[in-house]
Ligand SMILES: O=c1[nH]cnc2c1ncn2[C@H]1C[C@H](O)[C@@H](CO)O1
């Protein structure tokens with residue numbers, strides 16, 4: 001008899017996460033503890049359950065700009081090395097408990113300098129926290145590896161500096177770079193010098209594109225900036241036409257992205273909140289997966305979007321009927337698209353992912 005697909009069983013299979021923001025994944029109780037320690041009086045609630053609900057409701061705003069406003073609270077309580085290390089370690093524990101075996105976690109170091117931390121101190125504190133979290137997970141019998149992506153914020157002008165930081169820490173598990181923040185009005189081409197530098201250094205980067213803004217943003221990210229992956233990329237459906245008889249026509253950009261196997265870091269729940277999709281059932285992930293784009297499933301912000309990798313898959317199972325074979329396909333897609341070395345990716349696919357699904361697929 002096949003194992004039923006539900007939240008509890010999904011939590012047990014190996015999952016791979018490429019798009020998750022450190023400052024979007026704090027435990028509500030940790031936000032409260034850190035706010036007290038920092039003397040931050042701006043939280044809307046002092047009770048963890050109420051605060052968790054507040055984040056999800058406030059982020060459920062219909063616009064990326066308003067979604068991003070909720071980060072002022074998490075960023076405010078992450079201004080010391082101790083706070084950053086705690087948040088990083090707990091992030092790893094939470095992902096491991098959810099059955100994630102490999103994750104790339106991203107954050108913008110430039111946001112954590114309000115009390116004078118240097119960029120190097122920030123990166124060192126977060127890396128210490130991640131290693132600590134990996135050890136704690138291992139002590140619980142859970143194997144998980146974390147790679148870090150450093151983000152520069154679109155609205156600031158520090159991308160060259162942050163790209164340089166990412167390259168300097170590439171041998172300490174910083175595996176890549178990203179551009180985040182409000183999309184409209186801040187095209188990725190404002191950061192061309194950073195992308196050029198990264199390419200010269202043989203370094204990896206992804207770009208948030210095609211979330212709040214459409215095809216021009218995706219086109220710039222891929223063809224001007226040279227992004228290897230797309231953060232979200234949902235609006236690529238604007239370049240796909242499905243006729244009434246079901247025949248499908250891809251435009252040149254959509255064809256290019258599918259032909260080149262460019263990974264799409266899709267985050268369904270987050271997209272509902274920012275207005276990039278109306279419902280999970282209508283989310284472009286269904287069409288894109290059917291057309292065999294290199295689709296991956298991600299959380300974006302577990303606190304604001306009130307989700308986990310398992311809850312995202314449970315919602316997709318409900319909407320599209322995805323089963324274990326589909327989940328393995330998503331996990332392998334994500335692992336193929338990770339920014340660590342080919343041999344390391346292959347090892348996780350062969351030694352962790354495939355054995356994890358084998359019994360379910362018999
Ligand atoms: O989905 C997103 N789009 C653009 N920017 C985002 C998204 N989620 C989080 N961010 C921003 C807010 C964080 O402070 C920053 C770095 O993690 O990235």
Ligand SMILES: [Zn+2]
Nearest residue numbers: 021208231300
């Ligand atoms: Zn994001």
